Amino acid sequence: MANPIKKRDLLLIGLAVIILAFLWQAPPESTSRVPFDDDHKPYYELVKTDGKKAAEKFCADCHNEDDLPFSAEHPSKSRCLFCHKMQRP
Template sequence: MSLKKRDLTFLAVVAAVFGVFYLISGDIKTARVPYDDNHKQYLAVVQTDGKMAAEKFCGECHQPDGSAPFPKDHKSRDRCLICHKWEER
């Protein structure tokens, strides 16, 4: 049996579906972005320019030598707001 292009496409679709499930499940257990003076201005950026525009700023503080480093086992460095939802106001 040989892998055809169609099979690979199918595998990619299956992987994407599981990826989405993973992200949705992350939504439930992941710490929320605080609605405080460090963060609330970025919620305004999300509302005007979208999540990706706001995420550019997170690394200013959330990086290994920033003021609020990630936990050690934190891998992903971008698209913060896919996993971290905003705290209820």
């Protein structure tokens, strides 16, 4: 005996799984991560102790028009760590 309500529920669950899988995959891969090298290691510590907003204040020390210019396509230059994730949790 087919039960139409259960069938619809299964379809909705299937759809939800597909959407979740898509959301899970897309964002982390789309933007480059902050390298875990000598330049950036201090900020991994600072994020842990003082938070992202405190660490971001120092990004522009190197990432500025004179030293390491952004590409012309680079979006908003505030809140670096909102888009660029750290390599490790």
